[in-house]
Amino acid sequence: MCGVVLQDQFLPPSQRTSYDCEKTPTGPLDRKKLIEHINKQAMETPDIPEHKPYVAGTVRGKKVSGELWDLFNHVATCRTWDLVVQKLGTQQMNTALIQSLVCPISGPQGPKRDTWINKLPPPSDWIPPPQSARERNADEQIAIDLGDEYETALTDASQEEIIDLAAILGFHSMMNQDQYHASLLNKGQPVGLGWDGITKASQPKLYPVDPPNSTDPDATIKQVKDDDHNLTDLNWNNIKNISDEKFTQLFEALPENTHLETLSLTNTGMTDPLALKLAEVLERNTTLRVVNVETNFISPLVIVRLIKSLLATTTIEEFRASNQVNLRCSVSPDCRRSTVLGNKIEMEITSLVEQNPTLLRLGLHLEYNDARHRIAMHLQRNIDRTVELNTTSALANYATEADRLRRMGRASRNYTIGFVNHRKSLIVGM
Numbered sequence: 001m002c003g004v005v006l007q008d009q010f011l012p013p014s015q016r017t018s019y020d021c022e023k024t025p026t027g028p029l030d031r032k033k034l035i036e037h038i039n040k041q042a043m044e045t046p047d048i049p050e051h052k053p054y055v056a057g058t059v060r061g062k063k064v065s066g067e068l069w070d071l072f073n074h075v076a077t078c079r080t081w082d083l084v085v086q087k088l089g090t091q092q093m094n095t096a097l098i099q100s101l102v103c104p105i106s107g108p109q110g111p112k113r114d115t116w117i118n119k120l121p122p123p124s125d126w127i128p129p130p131q132s133a134r135e136r137n138a139d140e141q142i143a144i145d146l147g148d149e150y151e152t153a154l155t156d157a158s159q160e161e162i163i164d165l166a167a168i169l170g171f172h173s174m175m176n177q178d179q180y181h182a183s184l185l186n187k188g189q190p191v192g193l194g195w196d197g198i199t200k201a202s203q204p205k206l207y208p209v210d211p212p213n214s215t216d217p218d219a220t221i222k223q224v225k226d227d228d229h230n231l232t233d234l235n236w237n238n239i240k241n242i243s244d245e246k247f248t249q250l251f252e253a254l255p256e257n258t259h260l261e262t263l264s265l266t267n268t269g270m271t272d273p274l275a276l277k278l279a280e281v282l283e284r285n286t287t288l289r290v291v292n293v294e295t296n297f298i299s300p301l302v303i304v305r306l307i308k309s310l311l312a313t314t315t316i317e318e319f320r321a322s323n324q325v326n327l328r329c330s331v332s333p334d335c336r337r338s339t340v341l342g343n344k345i346e347m348e349i350t351s352l353v354e355q356n357p358t359l360l361r362l363g364l365h366l367e368y369n370d371a372r373h374r375i376a377m378h379l380q381r382n383i384d385r386t387v388e389l390n391t392t393s394a395l396a397n398y399a400t401e402a403d404r405l406r407r408m409g410r411a412s413r414n415y416t417i418g419f420v421n422h423r424k425s426l427i428v429g430m
Contacts, residue, residue: 213235
């Protein structure tokens with residue numbers, strides 16, 4: 001068994017053991033003939049005769065008495081194991097125990113502990129090989145003389161000082177996170193968190209609850225209808241009990257609005273009929289850049305409809321619709337909270353996103369790697385294209401300004417000189 005290595009399903013069968021056949025092959029492998037030869041050899045090989053024929057009700061072999069098992073348990077758990085080691089030596093100890101387990105000494109009463117130990121074979125004359133120079137150097141302990149001052153300081157150091165020193169040296173395994181950060185900030189070690197303290201979990205930090213959204217839906221609807229230039233970000237997040245009439249009024253006013261850029265409707269209880277109206281609005285509005293409808297009651301088919309509406313104007317750069325809740329969850333608490341889109345829906349969303357040249361960010365939970373990879377690659381191409389267009393536009397503006405200054409200053413490189421020359425030409429012309 002010394003040549004057997006750990007079984008690995010990725011290794012071929014020929015490499016799972018260290019056995020190497022040095023014989024040359026006698027010819028090409030013929031699997032059919034090989035199987036026939038193995039079957040023929042198995043049929044012609046006589047069976048090994050039994051030393052004692054089988055008789056019903058007769059025990060063959062040697063019995064293991066209960067007292068012997070007690071002895072083995074005693075050897076494994078008590079100090080008798082040291083006597084066995086002294087009697088056998090480290091080399092023959094395992095072999096003798098295995099042989100005693102397989103072929104125990106049978107008898108009417110069983111062996112006694114002292115008798116069994118005395119009957120063990122004497123230790124062998126095996127001498128371990130000498131260690132190599134590398135092993136001896138590795139085993140040597142290097143003694144560092146720190147001096148009396150440092151020795152005294154380390155001897156008299158308190159537990160807090162040792163923890164601070166361990167934090168400075170980077171021994172993170174000697175302390176927990178609270179001790180490490182306390183030592184870095186010089187706050188001192190908390191009481192009860194030392195090496196002799198009780199191990200317990202750290203208390204979580206308490207953060208203040210977010211204040212409720214103070215946005216007035218009626219006032220913002222009026223601003224959207226009036227096309228107020230001061231309203232560029234409409235945030236209705238986490239506002240409860242917004243009626244369908246208010247959603248309808250907002251969606252009816254959005255197509256004519258030319259200043260609103262961000263529309264946030266997270267956790268507002270929006271359902272499929274309202275989301276379909278929003279999809280019609282997105283096809284007509286030309287100023288919205290960010291739309292967020294996360295944590296609502298929108299089904300996967302309506303999400304596809306919303307993403308499809310982004311192709312009409314191609315002005316929206318960010319769209320988020322993840323964490324949608326199934327309507328059955330309001331009745332049955334055992335249902336799944338997040339709606340699974342499915343492969344068909346995800347592939348359709350991927351196809352629509354790949355047709356959109358302006359979308360830069362998409363907030364959706366996709367299950368399949370193919371959809372995630374294709375959407376990520378397309379969004380990255382859109383981002384690169386946007387950066388390239390912005391760079392080209394900036395260079396064009398710079399060239400236009402440089403040309404204007406060149407004409408103004410008569411090929412002068414300095415704006416001030418060009419302005420002076422321009423004024424001189426006007427005075428001379430007068």
